[in-house]
Amino acid sequence: MYIGRFAPSPSGPLHFGSLIAALGSYFQAKSHSGQWLVRIEDIDPPREVAGAASLILKTLDTYQLHWDGDVLYQSTRLEAYQDQIERWINNQQAYLCECTRKQIKAHGGYYSGTCRDKTLPASTPCAVRLKMRYPVESFIDQRYGQLDIPKALAEEDFIIKRRDGLFAYNLAVVLDDIYQGVTEVVRGADLIEPSGRQISLYKTLDVEPVSYLHLPLAIDDNGNKLSKQNHATAIDLDNPVPTLLNAMRFLGFNIDNSIETESLETIIQWGVENWRLLQLPNELKIKPPFSNEAL
Incomplete structure (x- = not known):
C-alpha cells in the first residue's frame, strides 16, 4: 500500500x-x-x-x-530517537563532536571528521555525529530523474543530535x-x-x-x-x-x-x-x- x-x-x-x-x-x-x-x-x-x-x-x-x-x-x-543514538554510540557508529559552526566554516564549510577518533567525556557540551558509511552523491527523483548532491556534503559525518540537546531533523524524519x-x-x-x-x-x-x-x-x-x-x-x-x-x-x-x-x-x-x-x-x-x- x-x-x-x-x-x-x-x-x-x-x-x-x-x-x-x-x-x-x-x-x-x-x-x-x-x-x-x-x-x-x-x-x-x-x-x-x-x-x-x-x-x-x-x-x-x-x-x-x-x-x-x-x-x-x-x-x-524522543525516547525512540535517543535509544537509536545510544545503540550507534555503543557500537561506535556515532560519536561526540565539540566542533562549532564557526570552526567548520573556517575550514572550508564542510566537517572533516576532526572529532571522529577523539574520546570526549560525556560532560562536554557536544553534538553527536553519525559516521558516514554510505555517502549518497545522487538519487532518483520520481519526476526530475537524477538529482546530484555535492561530494563533500555527501561524505560528511552529519549531526544526529545537536549540542543544545535537540534531536536533528534528518534522524527524526x-x-x-x-x-x-x-x-x-x-x-x-x-x-x-x-x-x-x-x-x-x-x-x-x-x-x-x-x-x-x-x-x-x-x-x-x-x-x-x-x-x-x-x-x-x-x-x-x-x-x-x-x-x-x-x-x-x-x-x-x-x-x-x-x-x-x-x-x-x-x-x-x-x-x-x-x-x-x-x-x-x-x-x-x-x-x-x-x-x-x-x-
Missing part, C-alpha cells in the same frame, strides 16, 4: 509554499489510492509558535485535506517515516540535499529507502522561497477557493472554468483524479503564475 505524509513544523501558520507541499503529497497519495498521514514535527521548541500546530490542522481541514489515522507528534518519539510505514516522501525542492543524508540513514539502518518526489519551490520577486522565515503570508481561511486554485495552477493543473465554481471538496477530488507527475513544471524554482499580492 502507498503511504504518504505531510510533515509541517509548528513554527507558524501554513503559507502558499507549504500549501503546495500539502497538496502535492495529498494528490500523489490519493491518486495511488493510498493513505495520507499528517505528522507535526515539534522537536525544535525555540522555533515553535504557540497554537501553530492546531492552526495548521484547522487549515488542512478547511482546505478539505483530510488525513488518515491519528496525527503523530514528533515530541512523543527517517525514524518516523520507518515507524509510520511511509513509502514515498513528497516535499519541496529545498530538501533535496537532506534527502541524500536520509537515504544514507536508511542504508545504515538496513531498511529499504522510500521513494522521493520533490516539488518546485514558490519564490518571491527577490528569488527567495516563500517560507515562514521569510515572513510569507498565511493562507486565507475565509475564502480558500482562490488560493487553492492558484496552488493547483502552480502544480501544473490546467483548470477548466467549470471547475472554478465548484465546492472545495469537488475541486480537491478533481485534483486527485487529474494529478499527473508530468504536469509539474520543469523548473524547481519558479514564481507563482500570479501576483504575489494574491498570496
